Amino acid sequence: MGGRLEVRITPADVGKRVSVRRVVGVPGEDAKFTDTVGVLTSWDGGVLSVTTKSGGSVRIAESSLVAGKVVPAAPARRRGPAASFGELALVTARAWQPVESELLGDWRLRAAGGFTRRANSVLPLGDPGLPLGEALGRVRRWYEDRGLPAYVQAATGAEGTQERLCAGLEEHGWRREVSAEVRIAALAPVGDLDADVSEVRTARQPDEAWLSRYQRSGTPGPHVRTVLGNGPSVWFASVPGDGPAGVPAAIGRCVVDGRWAGFMAVEVGPEHRRRGLATAVMTALARTALDEGASAAWLQVESDNEGARALYDRMGFATHHRYHHFRSA
Template sequence: MEFTASGRLELRLTPADVGKRVSVRRMDEEPSAGRKFTDTVGVLTSWNNGVLLITRRSGERVSIDASTLVAGKVVPAEPARRRGPSATYPELARVASRAWRPIESERLGEWELRAAQGFTRRANSVLPVGDPGLPLDDALDRVRDWYAERGLPAYAQTATGAAGTQEVLCAELEARGWAREVSAELRIAALAPIGDAPDGRPVLLSREPGAAWLGRYQRKGASEVASRVLCAGPSVWFATVPGEGEVPAAIGRCVVDGRWAGFAAVEVDPAQRRQGLASAVMTALARRALDEGASAAWLQVESDNAGARALYDRLGFATHHAYHHYRAPERGTG
């Protein structure tokens, strides 16, 4: 916090600082165990009617009555991570989008409208990175119209927690009645250590998933649309660990795009978990990506997937940002 020359805390924030990363200290309304103050660090996403809304890196929002503030200031962006590659949110957002291509897309300024007949929110949401070329309300109306024309609900994929992310946009969406339905993390890591892991079970690599691969894929009854999404991307590879029957013991998918290798659909037969199969899949895919010139890895994982998170921790993945899907309200309600 900021101290004056006399040693007193000082408040150096105004509503003009909305959109900046800040650190504030406020008095607790109900002090306990001798604690009188609470500190909060995040992006100041709004300051309306005497209430500050601060979005933490996780995406959690904290409302603070301005009358309880005792100190506050704008703080620098978080320092670069000590492990793994460096990257901006716009770069990663576009890399991730290229790795999970929709069946149909259209530009709205710098935004991208994406549709795939409802197969996954990622392929059926607008990616609002950059300037839509319209005032926000007009842009959101266009988004809702575009998805309505296709018989789909309108979703917006946003992010929090990294330089260049969209805390203010999240707040604007919520103010207009858009509801956050799903949140997850995008993690990054250096690729070489993943490929350097010891060999495990034999892993087969192919350019197409095949019926056996799809038989293990968790989205049962994968349609032709799903197959088209899965096979799209700059350089797509599918990994299979053969099982005793027709269905593989484990599978995975990797998309190589320049320096980035994106991992997805790493799934293991529940009866064969904790045998190193997921690690074997990741290692085989990482080696192929390294051969194609990639040096950095990324993946997406939901917060409640404890097993996957533990694996990715061991492989050196660190959270870059949290991403969220917001659903538009019904017409006439927002």
């Protein structure tokens, strides 16, 4: 941390981004220092809780602190367009809309027959108008009425994200089930990639062949088509396969919303991988979005999908923030 070691934070700094150093082990024997950076989400009973940008919550005994200070928000990224968390949260939500929704204060409860967590989770952008425990009880009952597990989607890692809500969910027994990165990039370089797009076909609706390649739906019912087909300006891309079944070699989906183009459902058949088809699909969709006036790109990728993350690294996508789905115990 540099400079004189001094604890310069107090319980009054809850909600601020902090950097703390603590001693772990027995002083004078096997002790070592450990640093943690994140949002100070609570300080009760001599224990601090710091939520890191990855969404993990670190509990720290006050007696182990050797240094601590409030630090500014992470500097703006040098790659990609400028974007706030609030703007991206709304853009990404409009690109993956539920079949039904209901407001609880500023929270939006979303359901789509269980098709994907994104369309079957609470989007908590603001105050529910109730104490957290009471609001979560209402959420549980709403999803129980629909025969669905209750999820809340909450974000970490950028200015204005929801570290305190994540900590509150954990305190009420909700557990993180999956985490993903929201990545952004300038759109033009994606459209300029050296990819063979001659075989990529685009359409406004997914046909049966496209759906046969899509791996997240099983047998697609009307609710699946509703989620996939809704959005400000939706495009589907596919590369024909070379087998008799008519299953595409690769597919993708793009939603154009003002300056943003969001990329989803990019899938390549196992037998067709390492041929640049994912890049070709995204390049073709990016050129379509550029024609509609978009200039910025976003996508979501699960944190453990190393292959996709490496591909998006090469395309110039940088992580803006992370989001997590918490499930009711």
